[in-house]
Every structure is written in structure tokens, then in C-alpha cells.
Amino acid sequence: MRFLTIVFLLMPLIINSQNTFSISGSVTFKNEPLTYVNVYLQNTEKGSVTNDNGIFLINNVTKGDYTIIASFTGFKPVKKTIHISNENIQVNFSLEESESLNEIVITGTLKAVSRLESAVPVEIYTPTFLKKNPTPNIFEALQNVNGVRPQINCNVCNTGDIHINGLEGPYTLVLIDGMPIVSGLSTVYGLSGIPNSLIEQIEIVKGPASSLYGSEAVGGLINIITKLPENTSNLSVDGFVSGWGEANLDLGFKTNLGSKTTALTGVNYFNYSNPIDNNGDNFTDVTLQDRISVFQKWTFKRSENRTFSLAGRYFYEDRWGGEMQWNKTHRGGNDIYGESIYTSRYELIGNYQLPVSEKMNFQFSYSDHDQNSVYGDTPFLAKQRIGFGQLVWDKQLKNNDLLFGLAARYNFYDDNTTATENPDEVTIPSVFAQNEITLTPKQNLLLGMRYDYDKRHGNIFTPRIAYRYKPSENDIIRLNAGTGFRVVNLFTEEHAALTGARDVIIEEALKPERSYNINVNYLKKIYSKSGMLFTLDASAWYTHFTNAIIPDYNTNPNQIIYSNLEGHATSKGISLNFDAVFASGIRGMIGATFQDVTKTENSLTTRQPLTESFSGNWSISYKNYKTNLTLDYTGNIYGSMLLPTLGERDPRSDRSPIWSIQNIQLTYDGFKNFEFYCGIKNILNWTPGKNEPFLIARAHDPFDKDVTFDNEGNAMPTANNPYGLTFDPTYVYASNQGRRLFFGMRFNL
Structure with a gap:
């Protein structure tokens, strides 16, 4: 029983x-x-x-x-x-590795090649990288790229630029889908408002690239490549809020219009309208912003798989910073200080493959940037238009990969400052050629040159050479040498130029700035039988600059003096990146850059201000598949840099401390089509003003009403101004935004 x-x-x-x-x-x-x-x-x-x-x-x-x-x-x-x-x-x-080493890159040679096969070292950053530390714009996201630093140039309006290997923002060219529509006045604004969900990848080339891209590609370039509509999700939504009151929303969706047309639409909206003054100077710590950007990209199917795509973007932003009691009724007045910027811009980008037997593409772009700003009681009204077109012929021969191009760039700029007495309008025609020669199965040699004609500067010739040697399947050695140039633009948005009416003095016929660069790159991959993968990417570079044009605001307070540098400037250093993928599901990355950027004039060598001697960045990710949780820890560290003080009496330090920004994030993807994430930004709660008596000089007297000046226009020490200072918001090198929580959600259909 x-x-x-x-x-x-x-x-x-x-x-x-x-x-x-x-x-x-x-x-x-x-x-x-x-x-x-x-x-x-x-x-x-x-x-x-x-x-x-x-x-x-x-x-x-x-x-x-x-x-x-x-x-x-x-x-x-x-x-x-x-x-x-x-x-x-x-x-x-x-399985096949998904490392970016094997992904396709375009920027280095203007044609799609495997990153491993490219003679030019190109760094790739994908949407996965952007998700590790969500930001409302690409400008902030680049803080986690080794050797790249977003530099904030003003404590009040928070505008800035991108430094590559310690070089100032004007030496960095920013492209969208390979088109140079983001430059000059629009650099920072062009890096805002691109929905992260629409980005295929970000490609970064460090070092001159003028032989392919012309002016401004002196120190390096950043190419933001958007997705093809046919390769995107039907619908994607990504939104987050922070403890400071920031709100960001990315929306993307695609539409099939018939059997041959696909449209991709993206919308980005960002709002921060919560004035905070944690450092007690009665000025906003972070600029308030209300921004919307609408992006649309069309692709058309054609016979023989020929390419035709068209994209457009509209961007509008209203940002202001200033005294806490400021509102729009005070705009342009001299009672309450505020910096208010209205920006409106639109862009058009196209790529059309000609219906001929040869592979020939016509690429074009146009941007229109309109800015209405006031800095206290000083207006800054500016317009900039950039038109660009180029015809590229890609020709394959035995052991030779040829590329020929004809290009023309139209620049128009006008503002109301004394630095631009007449509108700056110029058309620069160009021709370029490139040949990548396969010497042996392990060796490639790339030769390139470009010729530009600028009526202001005459003939400009920029050659380059690149050599790639692959001794084994897991080792690559690259040697690059080339030149870059930047034609002078006298327009300026520097606060020193906006403090009053100044005469523009051009002491000589200005020559284009030139750079000469050599770069050595070594890449090593190591596999283990236990499934671990290690990648080492090391570079050393030396760049020599001539004819540097630096506006002089100090010799005479009533003048802006422009001249070519009587001497030279150099940038040299080494950069190391180390990636590790462990069998336990942990992935880590660490990078470091050591650099020396100097200027030599009249036999005197000085270090470039606002340039760190070393920097580092890291990220650690761990995915636990059983719980559907991913932990991301990211951070960076910067060495000391020279800071712009107002002279010997200024009590603010002329050197920054070593500082670090660190973030942590937890993501849950256990629900179909959904991801939820939360975390802490700036865990250490670091801000630049903690060890300084003040950041903004004379924040209590922003219109210098109580400043006494001598006959030469210099501020004099008095009882209520013991240091002899004037109002100065340019003592800045990092954000004043401290520790904050954030929470977000992603939906992908």
C-alpha cells in the first residue's frame, strides 16, 4: 500500500x-x-x-x-x-566580436572601410557609449572621451567649445554626416539638440585633416553620423529628469512612404528652468535653457543601389544666465545683469550618387544661423551662413584605391561688433586627390593632397601621408603625417570684446594659420581561451603651428589688435586606451593622455592657458543577465591648468586643482521594449569654486558702476574695490553643477 x-x-x-x-x-x-x-x-x-x-x-x-x-x-x-x-x-x-575595431569608419578617408583596415586611426563611439552616462547633448557626452574635453568659456551663459589634445575649440572641425555645417559661431549650438537615438556613431580623428576637409580641421575633427532610416526602430523614446529640474526627451520614429522612400524623424526637447545659486554669488550656477530640435532624414531606393539621402534640422534655443532676480523685462538693461541668447538655425544635408557607371557622389549642405544675444546691456547680433558642395569620384584599380574631389565652400558672417565692420563673405574653391596603395598584404600607403584658393590668402596647399603595417592579425602600426590650415575669421563672441566700443587694429596682412603634424599609433588585440579580450591603443603625436592668430585685448583697452604670432606653438603628447572584456560579464575601459601645449614668442616659451597637462577617463560596466540589471560607472580626471585671472592683485588662483567628475548608473531591461535607468551624476559633488574666494569677479557690481579707472582705462584699487578688479565671468574651466540624481526610461519598438 x-x-x-x-x-x-x-x-x-x-x-x-x-x-x-x-x-x-x-x-x-x-x-x-x-x-x-x-x-x-x-x-x-x-x-x-x-x-x-x-x-x-x-x-x-x-x-x-x-x-x-x-x-x-x-x-x-x-x-x-x-x-x-x-x-x-x-x-x-x-560568436563574432562586436568591438568597434571591426566596425566601418568613413571619416579618415572619406570612404567606408573597416576600422582595422584604415590607414588613418579613427576612434568610434556608439549609442551604447552614450547610454553609459546619459546627457542632454553631445557636447557634454564627449567628457568621457580620452583626449577630448568640453571647455566651458563663461560662468554666466555656459557657452563653450571642444578641445582635442589640448588645442582650442576653433581648431576642431565638427561634421554632421560628413558635412562641415557646424563651425565658428555655431559650434556649441550645433552639438546640441541631436537626438541620441538617431546617432549611428561618432567618429573622432585627432590631428590635422585639412587635406580632405579644408579649413578648421587643424587639430582634429568630430563626425556625427546619423542612422539610415531603414536601419532604425519604428519608434524610440528616451526621456530623463534630474534632481536639479532638468528634463530631456528624445523621440524618434520612421515612416515608409511607398516602397522606395523611408523617412526618419527625430525630436529633441530640453528644458531647465530652475535657477540655483549654491555658491552664493547671486548668479545662476547653470544657464537656464529651453531648447527644441527637429530632425528629419529621407532615403530613396534607386536602381543599382545608388545612394540618395536628404536630411534637415531646425534648432531653436532660449538660454539665459545672470543675477537670480533677472527676468526678461531686464533684457538689455543696466540694472539687473543677465546674458540672454536666442538662437535659431536650420540645416540641410544631402548625398546623391550620379547615374553613371563610375562611382561618383555629389554631397551638399547649407546652414543658416541667427543669434540675438545681450550680455548685460551690450547686444550681440550675428548671422552666419555656410554653404558647401563637393563632387567625389571613388575609383578602384589594382592595388590602388583612388579618390578625387572638387569642392566649394561659401561663408557669410556679419555681426554688430567692431570686430566686423563689414560682412565677411567668401567662397573657397578646392580640389583634392587621394590614393591608397596596397604595397603588400600587410602594408598600405596613403597619399593625399588638397588645394584651396582663398582670395584673402591666395593659394593654400595641404598634403598628407599615412602608412599602415599589420605584422600579425592582432597588431597594427600606423604612421601619419600631414598639414592643416585655418583661414582667419575676425568675428568674436568673447566677453572682452563686448565690454565696450573697441577699434579693430589689423597690424599686417594676416596669413592662414598652419599646422604640421606627425602621429604614431599602435593597436594590439589579445584573446584568451577563457573568453577574455584585451585591446591596447597607443598614440604619440607632435604638432607645430605657425602664423597663429590670437586677438590681443590687453595692450590697449580701447582696441582689438590682430596679428600673426611672431614665433610658433606646439602640441605634443602621448595617449593610451585600454579596453578589457572579461568572461564574467564585466567590461572596462581606461584611457590617459599626457600633453604639453606651449607658445613660443620672442624666445619666451609659455604654457597655453586652460590646457591640462594630463587627463584620464574610465568606465566599468557589468551586466547580470539573470536580474536584467546593468551597472555603469564612468569618470574622468584632469590635471592642473593655467586660469585667466585679472592680474597680480586678483586673489583667485591662477592654476586649477586636479579635479574629477564621476557618475554611476543602474539600468533594468527586464520588460519587453522598455529600459529603466537611474543614477547619480558628479558623485564627489565637485565644483570649481569650492577653494576660491569667488568665481565671478565683482558679481555684486556687474556693470562696473563702482569701479574707478585711470587715464589708460585700467581699474584702480579703492576702498570698495581693494583688488582693482572689473566684472569678469570668464574665470571658468568646468561646470558649477554639483551632485544630482537622475531617472529615465527608454522605449524601443
Whole structure:
């Protein structure tokens, strides 16, 4: 009787075991087993992890159709559809690495090539990188790129530029889909308002690239590549809020218009309208902003897969900073100080492959930037238009990869300052050629040159050479040498030029700034049988500048004096990046840059202000597949830099301390189509004013009403102005924004 009872109790288990089966198999990479790979059945709780031999086993699987996924950090996930009927089954996976080393790059040579095969070192940053530390614009996101630093230039309006390898913002060219529509006046605004969900990747080239891109690509370039509509989600939404009251929303969706046309639409909205004054100087710590950007990209299917795409963007922003009691009724007045900027711009980008047997593309862009600003009681009204077009012929021959191009760039600029007495209008025609020669299966040589004609400066010639040697499958050595140039633009938005009417003095016929650069790059990949992957990317560079044009506001307070530098400037340094992907699901990255940027004039060498001698950045990510949680820890550190004080009596330090910004984020993706994330930005609560008597000089007297000046226009020490200072908001090198929480959600259909 007891035996029958036991059989009766076990009967459901026996019957159930007869109706369940197992799934087993292996996971390999280059025929080597991978350990700790997550293998699971989609939309179920059943899964397994591979052992030391790369073998996995999933038990108790009932009959039916399933999608089985093998997922491992640093590798492309692989999905397979399986059917279980009346027997156990075996499924084997072979993974491919998803590292950016094998991704396609365009920026280095103006044509799509594998990053490993490119003779020009190009760094790639994908949307995954942007998600590790969500930001409302790309300008802030670049703080986690080694050797790249967003520089804030004003404590009040928070405008800034991008420094690459310690060089000032005007030496960095910013492209969108390869078109130079972001430059000069619009650099910061052009990096805002591009929805992160629409970005395919960000490509960064450090060093001169004028042989392909012309003026402004002196120190390096940043190319923001947007997604093709056919490769995007039907709908994506990403929004977050912070403890300071910031709110950011990215919306993207695609539309199929017939069988041959696809449109991608993106909208970004950012709002920060919560004045905060934590440092007690009665000025906003962070500029208030109300910004909207609408982006649309169209692709058209054509015969023989020829390319035709068209994109446009409209951007509007209302930002202000100033005294806490400021409102728009005070705009332009001299009672309450505020800096208010209205920006309106639109952009058009196109790429059309000609209907001929040869591979020829016509690329074009146009941007119109209108800015209405006031700095206290000083108006700054400016317009800038940039038109660009180029015809590129890509020709393949045996062992030769040729590229020829004709280009023209139209620049128009006008403002109401004394630095621009007449509108600056010029058209610069160009011709360029490039040949990448395959010397041997392991060696490539790239030769390039560009000729530009500027009526103000005459003929400008910029050659370059690049050599790539691949001694093994996992080692690459690159040697690059080239030149860059930047034609002079006298327009300025510097606060020193806006403090009163100044005469513009041009002491000589200005020559284009020139740079000469040599760069050595070494890349090494290391694989382990346990599934770990290590990547070392090291570079050393030396750049020599001539004819540098630096506006002189100090010699005469009533003048802006322009002249070419009587001497030279140099930038030299080394950069190291180390990536590691561990079998446990942890991925880490650490980078460091050591640099020396100096100016030599009249045999006197001085260090460039606002340039750190070293910087570092890091990120650590851990994905726990069982809990669907991902932990991201990101940070950066900067060495001391020279700061712009107002002379020997200024009590503010002329050197910054070593400082660091660190962030942490937790993401949950356990719900279908949804991700939820939260975290803390600036964990250490670091701000630049903690060890200074003040950041803004004479914040209580922003119109210098109580400042006494001598006959030469210099401020004099008095009882109520013991340091002899004037109002100065330019003593800044980092954001005043302290620690804050953030919470966000992503939806992807």
C-alpha cells in the first residue's frame, strides 16, 4: 500500500519528465570555446551559462517553438529559432566580436572601410557609449572621451567649445554626416539638440585633416553620423529628469512612404528652468535653457543601389544666465545683469550618387544661423551662413584605391561688433586627390593632397601621408603625417570684446594659420581561451603651428589688435586606451593622455592657458543577465591648468586643482521594449569654486558702476574695490553643477 502511495505521488513528476526535453550545445569564437556565455530562451526564465569547455545545458524544456540566444559582453548576440517535438536537441553557436575595431569608419578617408583596415586611426563611439552616462547633448557626452574635453568659456551663459589634445575649440572641425555645417559661431549650438537615438556613431580623428576637409580641421575633427532610416526602430523614446529640474526627451520614429522612400524623424526637447545659486554669488550656477530640435532624414531606393539621402534640422534655443532676480523685462538693461541668447538655425544635408557607371557622389549642405544675444546691456547680433558642395569620384584599380574631389565652400558672417565692420563673405574653391596603395598584404600607403584658393590668402596647399603595417592579425602600426590650415575669421563672441566700443587694429596682412603634424599609433588585440579580450591603443603625436592668430585685448583697452604670432606653438603628447572584456560579464575601459601645449614668442616659451597637462577617463560596466540589471560607472580626471585671472592683485588662483567628475548608473531591461535607468551624476559633488574666494569677479557690481579707472582705462584699487578688479565671468574651466540624481526610461519598438 505504501508503495502504491509513493507511485501515485511521483506520477505527475514522471509524466512531466516524459514531456520535457533538454537543449545542449557549444559556444565558440574562432573555433575556441568561450566560457561564461549566457544562453537563454527568449521570453522565458530558462537559461544556462557555458562551462570551461564552452558547453551549455538547458533542462526541462517543454515542446514548442523557441528563440534561443547566446549573449556575451563584447560579442554580437546570436539568435536561432528552434523547434522541440519529441527529443533532446543540440544547438551550436559561433560568436563574432562586436568591438568597434571591426566596425566601418568613413571619416579618415572619406570612404567606408573597416576600422582595422584604415590607414588613418579613427576612434568610434556608439549609442551604447552614450547610454553609459546619459546627457542632454553631445557636447557634454564627449567628457568621457580620452583626449577630448568640453571647455566651458563663461560662468554666466555656459557657452563653450571642444578641445582635442589640448588645442582650442576653433581648431576642431565638427561634421554632421560628413558635412562641415557646424563651425565658428555655431559650434556649441550645433552639438546640441541631436537626438541620441538617431546617432549611428561618432567618429573622432585627432590631428590635422585639412587635406580632405579644408579649413578648421587643424587639430582634429568630430563626425556625427546619423542612422539610415531603414536601419532604425519604428519608434524610440528616451526621456530623463534630474534632481536639479532638468528634463530631456528624445523621440524618434520612421515612416515608409511607398516602397522606395523611408523617412526618419527625430525630436529633441530640453528644458531647465530652475535657477540655483549654491555658491552664493547671486548668479545662476547653470544657464537656464529651453531648447527644441527637429530632425528629419529621407532615403530613396534607386536602381543599382545608388545612394540618395536628404536630411534637415531646425534648432531653436532660449538660454539665459545672470543675477537670480533677472527676468526678461531686464533684457538689455543696466540694472539687473543677465546674458540672454536666442538662437535659431536650420540645416540641410544631402548625398546623391550620379547615374553613371563610375562611382561618383555629389554631397551638399547649407546652414543658416541667427543669434540675438545681450550680455548685460551690450547686444550681440550675428548671422552666419555656410554653404558647401563637393563632387567625389571613388575609383578602384589594382592595388590602388583612388579618390578625387572638387569642392566649394561659401561663408557669410556679419555681426554688430567692431570686430566686423563689414560682412565677411567668401567662397573657397578646392580640389583634392587621394590614393591608397596596397604595397603588400600587410602594408598600405596613403597619399593625399588638397588645394584651396582663398582670395584673402591666395593659394593654400595641404598634403598628407599615412602608412599602415599589420605584422600579425592582432597588431597594427600606423604612421601619419600631414598639414592643416585655418583661414582667419575676425568675428568674436568673447566677453572682452563686448565690454565696450573697441577699434579693430589689423597690424599686417594676416596669413592662414598652419599646422604640421606627425602621429604614431599602435593597436594590439589579445584573446584568451577563457573568453577574455584585451585591446591596447597607443598614440604619440607632435604638432607645430605657425602664423597663429590670437586677438590681443590687453595692450590697449580701447582696441582689438590682430596679428600673426611672431614665433610658433606646439602640441605634443602621448595617449593610451585600454579596453578589457572579461568572461564574467564585466567590461572596462581606461584611457590617459599626457600633453604639453606651449607658445613660443620672442624666445619666451609659455604654457597655453586652460590646457591640462594630463587627463584620464574610465568606465566599468557589468551586466547580470539573470536580474536584467546593468551597472555603469564612468569618470574622468584632469590635471592642473593655467586660469585667466585679472592680474597680480586678483586673489583667485591662477592654476586649477586636479579635479574629477564621476557618475554611476543602474539600468533594468527586464520588460519587453522598455529600459529603466537611474543614477547619480558628479558623485564627489565637485565644483570649481569650492577653494576660491569667488568665481565671478565683482558679481555684486556687474556693470562696473563702482569701479574707478585711470587715464589708460585700467581699474584702480579703492576702498570698495581693494583688488582693482572689473566684472569678469570668464574665470571658468568646468561646470558649477554639483551632485544630482537622475531617472529615465527608454522605449524601443
